[in-house]
Amino acid sequence: MSIESSVLRRIKPNEDEISRIQRSAERLRALASDYALRNGIEAEIKLVGSVAKGTFLSDPDLDLFMMFPEGVPRSEVNRIGLLAGEDLLHGQRLFSEHPYTRGVFEGMDVDLVPCYRLRTTERLQTAVDRTPFHTDFVRSRMDDDMRDEVRLLKKFMKGIEAYGAEPNTRGFSGYACELLVIHYGGFRKVLEAAAGWKEGMTIAIDGKGPAMIGPIVMYDPVDPKRNVTSAVHIDTFATLITAAKAYLREPDERFFFPNEREPMEQGGLSRLAEIHGSRLITVIFDRPDIIEDNLCSQLWKTRYALAKKLNEYSFNVLRAVHRMNPEELVIVFELERDVLSKTYKHHGPPVWVRTSEAFLEKWRDNEFGEPFIEDGNWNVIAERFYSTAAEMISDEISMSGIGREIDPRTMSIRNHGETLCMTDRRLLTELLDPRHSWVI
Amino acid sequence: MSIESSVLRRIKPNEDEISRIQRSAERLRALASDYALRNGIEAEIKLVGSVAKGTFLSDPDLDLFMMFPEGVPRSEVNRIGLLAGEDLLHGQRLFSEHPYTRGVFEGMDVDLVPCYRLRTTERLQTAVDRTPFHTDFVRSRMDDDMRDEVRLLKKFMKGIEAYGAEPNTRGFSGYACELLVIHYGGFRKVLEAAAGWKEGMTIAIDGKGPAMIGPIVMYDPVDPKRNVTSAVHIDTFATLITAAKAYLREPDERFFFPNEREPMEQGGLSRLAEIHGSRLITVIFDRPDIIEDNLCSQLWKTRYALAKKLNEYSFNVLRAVHRMNPEELVIVFELERDVLSKTYKHHGPPVWVRTSEAFLEKWRDNEFGEPFIEDGNWNVIAERFYSTAAEMISDEISMSGIGREIDPRTMSIRNHGETLCMTDRRLLTELLDPRHSWVI
Numbered sequence: 119m120s121i122e123s124s125v126l127r128r129i130k131p132n133e134d135e136i137s138r139i140q141r142s143a144e145r146l147r148a149l150a151s152d153y154a155l156r157n158g159i160e161a162e163i164k165l166v167g168s169v170a171k172g173t174f175l176s177d178p179d180l181d182l183f184m185m186f187p188e189g190v191p192r193s194e195v196n197r198i199g200l201l202a203g204e205d206l207l208h209g210q211r212l213f214s215e216h217p218y219t220r221g222v223f224e225g226m227d228v229d230l231v232p233c234y235r236l237r238t239t240e241r242l243q244t245a246v247d248r249t250p251f252h253t254d255f256v257r258s259r260m261d262d263d264m265r266d267e268v269r270l271l272k273k274f275m276k277g278i279e280a281y282g283a284e285p286n287t288r289g290f291s292g293y294a295c296e297l298l299v300i301h302y303g304g305f306r307k308v309l310e311a312a313a314g315w316k317e318g319m320t321i322a323i324d325g326k327g328p329a330m331i332g333p334i335v336m337y338d339p340v341d342p343k344r345n346v347t348s349a350v351h352i353d354t355f356a357t358l359i360t361a362a363k364a365y366l367r368e369p370d371e372r373f374f375f376p377n378e379r380e381p382m383e384q385g386g387l388s389r390l391a392e393i394h395g396s397r398l399i400t401v402i403f404d405r406p407d408i409i410e411d412n413l414c415s416q417l418w419k420t421r422y423a424l425a426k427k428l429n430e431y432s433f434n435v436l437r438a439v440h441r442m443n444p445e446e447l448v449i450v451f452e453l454e455r456d457v458l459s460k461t462y463k464h465h466g467p468p469v470w471v472r473t474s475e476a477f478l479e480k481w482r483d484n485e486f487g488e489p490f491i492e493d494g495n496w497n498v499i500a501e502r503f504y505s506t507a508a509e510m511i512s513d514e515i516s517m518s519g520i521g522r523e524i525d526p527r528t529m530s531i532r533n534h535g536e537t538l539c540m541t542d543r544r545l546l547t548e549l550l551d552p553r554h555s556w557v558i
Numbered sequence: 559m560s561i562e563s564s565v566l567r568r569i570k571p572n573e574d575e576i577s578r579i580q581r582s583a584e585r586l587r588a589l590a591s592d593y594a595l596r597n598g599i600e601a602e603i604k605l606v607g608s609v610a611k612g613t614f615l616s617d618p619d620l621d622l623f624m625m626f627p628e629g630v631p632r633s634e635v636n637r638i639g640l641l642a643g644e645d646l647l648h649g650q651r652l653f654s655e656h657p658y659t660r661g662v663f664e665g666m667d668v669d670l671v672p673c674y675r676l677r678t679t680e681r682l683q684t685a686v687d688r689t690p691f692h693t694d695f696v697r698s699r700m701d702d703d704m705r706d707e708v709r710l711l712k713k714f715m716k717g718i719e720a721y722g723a724e725p726n727t728r729g730f731s732g733y734a735c736e737l738l739v740i741h742y743g744g745f746r747k748v749l750e751a752a753a754g755w756k757e758g759m760t761i762a763i764d765g766k767g768p769a770m771i772g773p774i775v776m777y778d779p780v781d782p783k784r785n786v787t788s789a790v791h792i793d794t795f796a797t798l799i800t801a802a803k804a805y806l807r808e809p810d811e812r813f814f815f816p817n818e819r820e821p822m823e824q825g826g827l828s829r830l831a832e833i834h835g836s837r838l839i840t841v842i843f844d845r846p847d848i849i850e851d852n853l854c855s856q857l858w859k860t861r862y863a864l865a866k867k868l869n870e871y872s873f874n875v876l877r878a879v880h881r882m883n884p885e886e887l888v889i890v891f892e893l894e895r896d897v898l899s900k901t902y903k904h905h906g907p908p909v910w911v912r913t914s915e916a917f918l919e920k921w922r923d924n925e926f927g928e929p930f931i932e933d934g935n936w937n938v939i940a941e942r943f944y945s946t947a948a949e950m951i952s953d954e955i956s957m958s959g960i961g962r963e964i965d966p967r968t969m970s971i972r973n974h975g976e977t978l979c980m981t982d983r984r985l986l987t988e989l990l991d992p993r994h995s996w997v998i
Binding site for chain 2: 314315316317333352353355356357359360393394395396434435436437454455459460461462463468469470471485486487488489490491492493494495499505550551552553554557
């Protein structure tokens, strides 16, 4: 039996589960339709998402859309939609780009989302208006075999940490996986294609939209103005290429079911840092109370901004990792060095220009020696503004361009020793041993 | 009494000394003429140099030229000239560009130099053929007052360490000082001009020759193809500008009679290095047995070559000094750091290019961790080729472009601690305290 058949046996819900899930979904849809009818709500109730498309793995969520005619005012759509969520699911109200309700029905998580029923995707009000079109498109192009191919691809993407279009994962959505299978014809064929991808890869299934920039551009067949893979970061893209090559060379269940990473002991981490000859520094912020996806983006932004500063000041970042904990945001950097020489050679003007007088005046009685001439210019040994990475970050944090809602006043910094003692060992392991999930 | 009058009193030989020196010079000239006559040598004997021009300070050398007609073959000129040197001076034979004899006459050092007597400077055989023309030019343009102005300028140049066109000093020759006084009219006027000089300064006394490049170009009035100040290094040029400004602002005898620099004690040197936060390294070579001027040039070349290497490998040279001792050549560097981080981030190819396979193969089982993806490229933590400055120099010395006759196999290196214990304290003082001679 091939690896893929064996994996599929493990990941595909069995006949009983599938029919149980489908029956629950149908009952929920009927209940919601009935509710609409009884309350005079002129809306079509539609099941969308992976259950509607039949591409779900185990424990899927149910996505139930309440589609209003275009004439209904936006405020009414939201009010009636949320009220229905309360009546039907007794759930939690959530707001991302649009308001919706998250609840539970017969043991399954449910999102009840109000939107507009449109004839085309030309005048969308929010991204959710596009979802029913996605569902219809995938249903129209897929048979049962292809659904299994999608299941394999999704599970593979999860295994290599490339699944999900949220700012945290920066990867491939379920819809992107479905389209890849539709486009290339199957799981293996997607990997064979991906192994040959290059930055700027473009996929057009039902026609091309305008030119767009990204590591990979896949035009949405129901709305070619949109790049389905716009969330895919170049590193996720590169990870998929690498994993595809590795899997095709040597297929293994580990790509689908990676081993959980064992955090190293503190002693081992210290030894590893010692071997690297590198220095660690942890930067911690209080976690602001904002939507998780926004926070995620701001945390990436903060990590990049700090890395840039560290490099500008010659501390030279080797690697970085970050984590969102319930109370705090943690970024750990591995640096080439965390202490610089106390002084450096500060280059002044040529001896013969007028400003050289001001230079000499400024550096008169300099603690590190008088200015001296080199290649016709004044030079002086000057003290560095910052000699440790921690000092630099403390002083520069407010001017570093970190995420808008991350408060620099809540920042604390752990030096090398403190990092080894106090920072989560799982995070340090990830930092110091950068192997991919499928080779652990 | 002005500073200059007072200085002149100290540096100008008195009437008795002057007439004693001139009488000795005349006796030597007569003796040599007589020798030529007696031996049937058809050559004119001519006193040249500072005694002939009357611009000497105390203890001048005598420069006696034996000028042969153009028809005499070069080999005869050399043979007869050296024989005359032996007969008259019992001196030492020396060869720079040309052969000559150095000896002593009535307590004065004498150079007896054979050359050709030419009508113009158009077809010179060696640089010495030009010297009699210089003597005649200066004599024709100078009175006694100007001779004193030259004395002041020469002494000033000596005091600020800008005197002498040898590769060691890289400064202004006596002839250059005479021309400056002739051109500007006096010592003060030279300084006033120099205070406004900029790189690329050009002086043409009796007409301009072809365009030449240098911090300062002074066309030789007897041979405008030549730059009298071609030996002047940009740092000597800058030093003169700086000293001129400083002297004009606040004239002081220290410019002419600098205090001798007291070498600091070892404890003080250690403390100073500690304050700088810098690291010292000494590089020593056996002294090859070659002409001093050539050696000097090669030593500068070696110092620059090593500084370049040190900077390339991020050790960052703050300052350097060097010294020629009887047995060895010593170069000392002050560095920002002498130890680097053990590892660095080695950037590899993008994940999607074919060479990435070779990169992964090469770095498989890398001691510092597997390759990882960053911005779509492979990266790996790699060990530095050299982690200390001493190691780097030991390995790279033969490929550094040091002076041709300096033997890298004789090299030894002192690290920071050894440098502080063993390297000449005078040299270290010069390195760590770069004040100009006139402010010590």
